[in-house]
Amino acid sequence: MNHLWNRSLATQLIAFTLAALIISQALTFLISWKEHSEALDAAAKSEFLSRARTLTRLVETVPPEYQKQALLASETRDSRFWVTDREAEDPAAWRLTAAAEFSRPLENFVDLVRIFQDGSARTQIPDAKRVAASNGGEGWRVPMQSLWALPQPIKYVYFDGSRGYGLVIKVDDRTWLNAAFYMRQTGGWWTSTSLASLSLTALILALLGVFFASRISRPLRHLATSAEALGRGENLPPLSEEGPEEVRRTAEAFNKMQGRLHRFLEDRTKMLAAIGHDLRTPLTTLRLRTEFVQDQEIQRKMLSTIDELQGMTEAAISFARGESTEEETRDIDLEALVGSICDDQSDLGKPVSFVEGVKMTYRCRPDGLRRAVRNLVENAVRYGGEARVFIRHTAATIDIVVEDRGPGIPDLMKEKVFTPFFRLEASRNRDTGGIGLGLSIARAAARQHGGDISFLTGDGGMQAVLSLPRDGRVETPAVPKGHDWKSLRGSIGLRAPNLAEKPTKPRTQH
Numbered sequence: 001m002n003h004l005w006n007r008s009l010a011t012q013l014i015a016f017t018l019a020a021l022i023i024s025q026a027l028t029f030l031i032s033w034k035e036h037s038e039a040l041d042a043a044a045k046s047e048f049l050s051r052a053r054t055l056t057r058l059v060e061t062v063p064p065e066y067q068k069q070a071l072l073a074s075e076t077r078d079s080r081f082w083v084t085d086r087e088a089e090d091p092a093a094w095r096l097t098a099a100a101e102f103s104r105p106l107e108n109f110v111d112l113v114r115i116f117q118d119g120s121a122r123t124q125i126p127d128a129k130r131v132a133a134s135n136g137g138e139g140w141r142v143p144m145q146s147l148w149a150l151p152q153p154i155k156y157v158y159f160d161g162s163r164g165y166g167l168v169i170k171v172d173d174r175t176w177l178n179a180a181f182y183m184r185q186t187g188g189w190w191t192s193t194s195l196a197s198l199s200l201t202a203l204i205l206a207l208l209g210v211f212f213a214s215r216i217s218r219p220l221r222h223l224a225t226s227a228e229a230l231g232r233g234e235n236l237p238p239l240s241e242e243g244p245e246e247v248r249r250t251a252e253a254f255n256k257m258q259g260r261l262h263r264f265l266e267d268r269t270k271m272l273a274a275i276g277h278d279l280r281t282p283l284t285t286l287r288l289r290t291e292f293v294q295d296q297e298i299q300r301k302m303l304s305t306i307d308e309l310q311g312m313t314e315a316a317i318s319f320a321r322g323e324s325t326e327e328e329t330r331d332i333d334l335e336a337l338v339g340s341i342c343d344d345q346s347d348l349g350k351p352v353s354f355v356e357g358v359k360m361t362y363r364c365r366p367d368g369l370r371r372a373v374r375n376l377v378e379n380a381v382r383y384g385g386e387a388r389v390f391i392r393h394t395a396a397t398i399d400i401v402v403e404d405r406g407p408g409i410p411d412l413m414k415e416k417v418f419t420p421f422f423r424l425e426a427s428r429n430r431d432t433g434g435i436g437l438g439l440s441i442a443r444a445a446a447r448q449h450g451g452d453i454s455f456l457t458g459d460g461g462m463q464a465v466l467s468l469p470r471d472g473r474v475e476t477p478a479v480p481k482g483h484d485w486k487s488l489r490g491s492i493g494l495r496a497p498n499l500a501e502k503p504t505k506p507r508t509q510h
């Protein structure tokens with residue numbers, strides 16, 4: 001439930017809107033209901049009092065034989081009128097008489113509500129038992145002068161709580177007008193009509209919520225996908241700047257950031273290329289000047305240093321050139337790409353083997369990835385005697401693993417070897433040693449794909465692991481049994497290095 005709640009913008013928006021609707025309806029009801037029922041009560045009572053006054057005058061003037069008809073003609077669903085020749089004394093007995101009067105059907109009243117709608121509006125008859133039980137100690141009262149204002153004496157009493165009340169008016173010594181009013185129970189707030197209208201409003205709001213949420217979340221989803229792809233180093237078309245103001249500005253900011261990031265990379269590689277290029281001329285001049293050195297031994301050493309410098313400069317230039325060329329991402333068969341690098345190397349007579357796994361399409365920059373894997377393979381051959389290469393699938397990554405049988409890289413140096421032009425002492429003294437740029441280039445390429453390179457040193461060798469995020473996979477064929485990392489090793493009869501640590505997770509590029 002919590003998962004679902006956190007998940008979707010539409011769910012949250014609809015829940016908030018509906019909660020707001022229900023709370024506001026309830027508050028409105030609470031505030032207005034009391035006022036409303038008081039106003040209705042006052043209106044009904046004043047109508048009843050006015051009618052009682054009119055009827056008092058009428059009874060006073062009409063001969064007794066017409067009085068009953070005149071009173072019946074004036075009754076409504078909520079009021080009853082009758083005359084007696086004696087004054088009612090006992091309030092309890094009068095209450096029961098009044099309740100009984102309400103069970104008498106109306107003679108001339110046309111109840112349109114009852115005819116055209118359901119029967120809920122028909123006369124409500126006070127329950128005799130309830131009437132008898134309530135208002136026990138209450139006696140007759142006399143209304144204020146301002147309410148009555150007729151010379152005829154009057155007294156009143158409540159019945160059935162305060163829902164009903166009745167008047168007894170002395171018209172003359174032998175005529176008493178009795179009037180009873182019983183307030184109908186109006187349906188509560190939760191009538192079927194109000195519930196239907198609330199449901200309809202809720203439905204409309206929910207539909208609007210879905211519409212607005214999708215308007216907001218669609219560009220946000222694009223933004224998330226684009227940010228993910230940018231992290232993997234893909235070149236993306238700018239995001240469309242649509243939707244509400246805030247979302248539009250976020251997309252705008254993302255587009256600007258992408259532009260700046262590209263410009264920053266471009267400037268950096270251009271600068272590197274320029275430095276490398278500018279160093280060429282003074283190096284050539286130096287080489288010419290060594291001609292004038294008399295001592296053969298010193299001249300040889302100077303030329304060797306200049307060669308080394310020149311090599312580094314050339315490497316820096318080609319590195320910069322490689323980085324500055326914007327390679328597009330493409331879907332390629334990763335197994336085929338790694339396999340072809342291994343084939344090329346073994347064709348050159350190097351001890352490189354590739355263990356084929358599952359064919360898999362991956363979205364990447366093939367040239368950059370090829371350069372990175374080639375560097376790892378060359379290093380394994382150079383410093384570890386041989387290279388065994390395979391692709392391993394883990395829960396979060398796709399690892400290109402290059403194994404060798406060499407001494408490996410000491411733990412303290414595992415980060416340092418990625419520094420440009422850095423080489424371990426052992427490789428410096430050997431003829432096989434390179435410039436020291438290979439791993440920097442390889443890591444740059446891996447990070448451009450949202451991945452990284454790490455080393456695992458075991459008893460009998462080292463693994464260089466180039467991990468790539470699984471997100472770049474284009475299709476996911478099932479890994480057949482026997483192709484996991486352990487069985488791969490077993491199948492080619494490698495001795496299992498006692499791996500001291502686990503491969504690090506790929507770092508996403510910032």
Ligand SMILES: Nc1ncnc2c1ncn2[C@@H]1O[C@H](COP(=O)(O)OP(=O)(O)OP(=O)(O)O)[C@@H](O)[C@H]1O
Pocket residue numbers: 375379380383384404406407408409417418422423424425426427428433434435436437438439440462464
């Ligand atoms: N498989 C390995 N086993 C032991 N040491 C290694 C291995 N791979 C790299 N190194 C060490 O890390 C250093 C840096 O490697 P890197 O590939 O960056 O440079 P390089 O191989 O010396 O030169 P380049 O690759 O530029 O021709 C190497 O000089 C070597 O000392």
Ligand SMILES: [Mg+2]
Pocket residue numbers: 375378379434437438439
């Ligand atoms: Mg190298």
